[in-house]
Amino acid sequence: EIVMTQSPATLSVSPGERATLSCRASQSVSSNLAWYQQKPGQAPRLLIYGASTRATGIPARFSGSGSGTEFTLTISSLQSEDFAVYYCQQYNNWPLFGQGTKVEIK
Amino acid sequence: EVQLVESGGGLVKPGGSLRLSCAASGFTFSSYSMNWVRQAPGKGLEWVSSISSSSSYIYYADSVKGRFTISRDNAKNSLYLQMNSLRAEDTAVYYCARDLYCGGDCTSPFDYWGQGTLVTVSS
Numbered sequence: 001e002i003v004m005t006q007s008p009a010t011l012s013v014s015p016g017e018r019a020t021l022s023c024r025a026s027q028s029v030s031s032n033l034a035w036y037q038q039k040p041g042q043a044p045r046l047l048i049y050g051a052s053t054r055a056t057g058i059p060a061r062f063s064g065s066g067s068g069t070e071f072t073l074t075i076s077s078l079q080s081e082d083f084a085v086y087y088c089q090q091y092n093n094w095p096l097f098g099q100g101t102k103v104e105i106k
Numbered sequence: 107e108v109q110l111v112e113s114g115g116g117l118v119k120p121g122g123s124l125r126l127s128c129a130a131s132g133f134t135f136s137s138y139s140m141n142w143v144r145q146a147p148g149k150g151l152e153w154v155s156s157i158s159s160s161s162s163y164i165y166y167a168d169s170v171k172g173r174f175t176i177s178r179d180n181a182k183n184s185l186y187l188q189m190n191s192l193r194a195e196d197t198a199v200y201y202c203a204r205d206l207y208c209g210g211d212c213t214s215p216f217d218y219w220g221q222g223t224l225v226t227v228s229s
Contacts, residue, residue: 032213034215034216036151038151042221043201043219043220043221043222044151044201044216044219045219046206046215046216046217049206049215055206055217056217087150087151089151089215089216091213091214091215092213093213094153094165094167094213095141095143095153095156095213095216096153097150097151097152097153098150099150100150100151
């Protein structure tokens, strides 16, 4: 059974700074990895799929990298609207989400 | 514009049943696999069930297998989740979500989500 582990649980960042979020799979998921953003009271929004492809309408400041078991979501310069919880999801087999990383204002 | 609108949530006693619906519009519903994903209060996301475009492939998370049934009516552009033998741990917001690119026996990220419907299981 695959386990998805995100780190850190909480990331404190100042606006304009770079944020780097990690997601680790307990076994290879190839590039079948997506990232979602969720704000309070809202549904998740797809940001990245295929580990590195931005979804439609997603700003270029969001980028994804990695393959196999190690993945990273980078937000190059945090805007006020980027403070949210971010989830990774593997879809190599049954969909499975990580526990989330909360990006908060420092 | 793609829209997914869930309904049917509410308060139900342990052991009870509830049927959720998801009305889809703005896309060719019959071409896409669909999913239910839930989120317990203050917790993360949990995939619940998936159904392929023609209902040929259906999958469930172990946590709901044997209790929940997913179905769809392509003529009505609607997705359903019949939930039986409900437990306190089933309390969550339930989202319907569309597969980005899968219609059959395959996996895909989820590109459109509804606003969710809250199911509370409590005596």
